Amino acid sequence: MIAEGFTVLLDYAMYLMPGLALFGLWFALTPRTQTGLRILILVLAFVLMRDVMTPLRMWSLNGELQIGFLANPFALALLGGSSLLLVALIARLLPDLWQLVVLFKGNRLIGALVGIVAGCLIGVPLRLYQGAEVAAIPDYWSWLLGMAVLAYGANALEEVLFRGFLQGFLEQHVSALRAALLSALTFSALHAFLALSVTQLGWPILLFTLIEGLACGLVRMRYGVVASTATHGTAILLIAVPMVGL
Structure with a gap:
């Protein structure tokens, strides 16, 4: 399981390398004064990292918006941990952009609870609609631990980019509510x-991501990026299953 996890991560990194190299060069040659463009480059690089997981069979989607992830929990934990490492590197190497990130606003505990509840409001109805029988899925509970690391780790990176950099940048130019709406639409x-x-599932994914984006944007507006990460991670964790049988 551990060897397989490292192999998955290595194959993924090698597959991404040419595209990420181009994004890296684009970013390096872009003047630091072009904050909006630099954020866009980072966001698009993340979209590449996310979307190539589908042809590599690292995740899958079906018509009920059930997201299947690798059945190897160690591989999932590696991916989630690598995402957190990228967040740390971004904070270290890009301090001018990191200052846009509002990690906390207001009461931290309440923010975390609101984030989790918002994620449940998104994920629980879909879970019930899917009717997934977790008891029938082999090794589901051991898999869930690795999935939790991925759900919150990878979505911490996504939230830093969308609700940290993008929404923080937009708040310098428009109202906080409009910035939240724009980050959700983006x-x-x-x-x-x-x-x-990539999946040809169409409007259900766009509707789901719009609702999810609005929830995360509004939670971030009131409580910060850590709370919006709780929203995003909880929603994904609730609708995820191992790819066994999908």
């Missing part, structure tokens, strides 16, 4: 390729 729009080409 978030959903950048799932269009995944929805209409």
